[in-house]
Amino acid sequence: MNLDFMLERFQSNLDMLAIISEDSSFTYATLLREISKANAHISDNVIPGSIVAIKADFSVESISFMIGLIQRDCILVPISHAVTNIDEFYQIAQIDYEIDLAENTPKILKAKYFDETKHNLLSKIKDTGNPGLILFSSGSTGKSKAALHDLVPMLEKYKLQRDSLRTISFLLFDHIGGFNTLFHVLSNSGTIVIPQVRTPEAICSLIEEHRVELLPTTPSFLNLMIISGVIQKYDLSSLKLITYGTEAMSESVLKRINQALPNVRFKQTYGLSELGIMRSKSKSDDSLWIKVGGEGFETKIIDDILFIKAKSAMLGYLNADSPFDSEGWFNTQDKVEIDGEWIKILGRVTDIINVGGQKVYPAEVEAVLQQMENVADVAVFSKTNPFMGSIVAARVSLIEDESLNDLKRRIREFCKNRLESYKIPAFVEIVDGVGISERFKKVRI
Amino acid sequence: MTINEITKSIISIVSEYLESQGTGSDIDVKTVLFGKNAVLDSMGLVNIVIDLESHFLDNDIEISLTSESAMSRKQSPFRTIATLAEFINEQIK
Numbered sequence: 001m002n003l004d005f006m007l008e009r010f011q012s013n014l015d016m017l018a019i020i021s022e023d024s025s026f027t028y029a030t031l032l033r034e035i036s037k038a039n040a041h042i043s044d045n046v047i048p049g050s051i052v053a054i055k056a057d058f059s060v061e062s063i064s065f066m067i068g069l070i071q072r073d074c075i076l077v078p079i080s081h082a083v084t085n086i087d088e089f090y091q092i093a094q095i096d097y098e099i100d101l102a103e104n105t106p107k108i109l110k111a112k113y114f115d116e117t118k119h120n121l122l123s124k125i126k127d128t129g130n131p132g133l134i135l136f137s138s139g140s141t142g143k144s145k146a147a148l149h150d151l152v153p154m155l156e157k158y159k160l161q162r163d164s165l166r167t168i169s170f171l172l173f174d175h176i177g178g179f180n181t182l183f184h185v186l187s188n189s190g191t192i193v194i195p196q197v198r199t200p201e202a203i204c205s206l207i208e209e210h211r212v213e214l215l216p217t218t219p220s221f222l223n224l225m226i227i228s229g230v231i232q233k234y235d236l237s238s239l240k241l242i243t244y245g246t247e248a249m250s251e252s253v254l255k256r257i258n259q260a261l262p263n264v265r266f267k268q269t270y271g272l273s274e275l276g277i278m279r280s281k282s283k284s285d286d287s288l289w290i291k292v293g294g295e296g297f298e299t300k301i302i303d304d305i306l307f308i309k310a311k312s313a314m315l316g317y318l319n320a321d322s323p324f325d326s327e328g329w330f331n332t333q334d335k336v337e338i339d340g341e342w343i344k345i346l347g348r349v350t351d352i353i354n355v356g357g358q359k360v361y362p363a364e365v366e367a368v369l370q371q372m373e374n375v376a377d378v379a380v381f382s383k384t385n386p387f388m389g390s391i392v393a394a395r396v397s398l399i400e401d402e403s404l405n406d407l408k409r410r411i412r413e414f415c416k417n418r419l420e421s422y423k424i425p426a427f428v429e430i431v432d433g434v435g436i437s438e439r440f441k442k443v444r445i
Numbered sequence: 446m447t448i449n450e451i452t453k454s455i456i457s458i459v460s461e462y463l464e465s466q467g468t469g470s471d472i473d474v475k476t477v478l479f480g481k482n483a484v485l486d487s488m489g490l491v492n493i494v495i496d497l498e499s500h501f502l503d504n505d506i507e508i509s510l511t512s513e514s515a516m517s518r519k520q521s522p523f524r525t526i527a528t529l530a531e532f533i534n535e536q537i538k
């Protein structure tokens with residue numbers, strides 16, 4: 001019922017290409033057949049309205065199961081390969097079934113939480129009969145929180161038809177951005193190109209081979225693309241748009257990627273597992289100033305912190321208190337700078353390093369260090385210090401070998417006129433590769 | 446490592462730091478590091494302490510200049526190059 005609008009569009013575009021995965025292409029007609037197959041498995045094994053984990057990455061099969069489960073008003077718990085603590089996630093989501101698509105035949109198993117009395121938010125959504133979605137937030141620091149969504153308001157925005165570009169499903173299957181890419185493209189009869197590996201080389205080769213138009217990705221991955229030097233090796237002329245989000249972008253990385261790909265448009269996206277993805281507009285390709293909003297979203301800024309009220313907001317967390325105030329506003333913890341109707345995201349308040357009472361945003365320091373010669377990538381984080389409480393620490397990966405002493409000296413000299421002294425990293429370490437998670441976000445611990 | 450060698454290491458690390466700050470000046474054992482009329486501000490001291498610890502670690506000597514005992518001394522070991530050298534010397538004995 002809830003996906004009728006999408007399935008009708010599939011029906012009227014049967015010959016169009018829906019999915020490209022490895023060496024196979026699937027039209028919307030094939031996708032519909034795959035959905036029927038998934039439906040047969042589901043109706044034999046799953047009670048409607050159940051909480052169902054799908055352990056998979058993007059594939060025709062996993063997409064078909066996802067659609068099939070939504071049609072049966074189930075609560076989806078997508079689990080990608082990036083999740084390491086699966087059992088903990090299953091327990092928090094109190095799943096009834098697990099679907100494992102790793103083998104040739106899908107395995108549907110009843111989970112040990114099947115008979116458990118469910119969290120009251122889960123009981124509530126089960127009572128309404130609406131399908132749901134549980135997403136685990138992946139902060140750069142801290143513990144994952146499980147956000148429970150009612151899919152009915154969340155799917156609402158896909159009903160309005162929009163243009164769709166041939167898109168790589170770069171963000172993962174269990175990420176709000178990955179979910180958004182999938183539903184946006186499919187509900188607008190576009191084509192999803194599924195990567196098997198997410199290295200700069202593999203992604204560029206996929207863009208060339210399948211004439212991809214849109215790459216939704218992260219700042220860390222764009223930086224990897226630049227430093228790996230693969231951009232020049234491939235024909236990326238099909239690429240029209242790169243969207244980046246999920247973490248703060250540094251001005252220097254944005255500048256360099258613009259230079260490397262002058263014909264591509266760049267747009268910053270803004271979304272949260274708790275609220276969904278907002279519509280956004282970048283002031284220009286090389287600008288960090290954005291406008292966010294769109295139908296169903298209201299914003300306000302208090303003490304430079306962005307607050308959002310969203311129609312598509314989650315019902316709540318399964319393992320934490322409700323973050324909404326009595327009027328439904330969500331504190332994003334993102335500190336912003338304002339210029340008229342434009343905002344610039346400075347970073348999460350929770351990532352702030354407190355150096356003897358002075359506040360430092362890791363992204364600001366990273367942006368400066370990234371401009372230095374011989375610096376491939378850098379992650380700035382907090383380190384406890386007996387004098388100051390905390391100090392700014394930097395983990396740097398280099399292009400060519402250099403001693404730590406030389407690097408430290410260069411950092412101090414370079415930063416002297418660019419940053420206040422308390423923002424200059426007092427602790428520096430050289431690493432082979434800056435910690436970037438499986439989701440291509442910087443690790444700041 | 447003798448106290449003279451320790452002193453030399455401190456002088457070289459402090460000079461290098463001051464140089465990177467563009468405030469290089471003559472440094473000797475009596476130079477006041479921290480406090481009134483000192484060459485370092487608090488961030489400078491933080492940097493020097495981290496540099497010293499990693500310098501000694503490079504030479505397989507583990508020191509902690511920010512231990513409870515260092516921080517709670519009546520006479521701050523960070524007052525001058527000489528007091529700091531003395532303090533490190535005590536630690537590695």
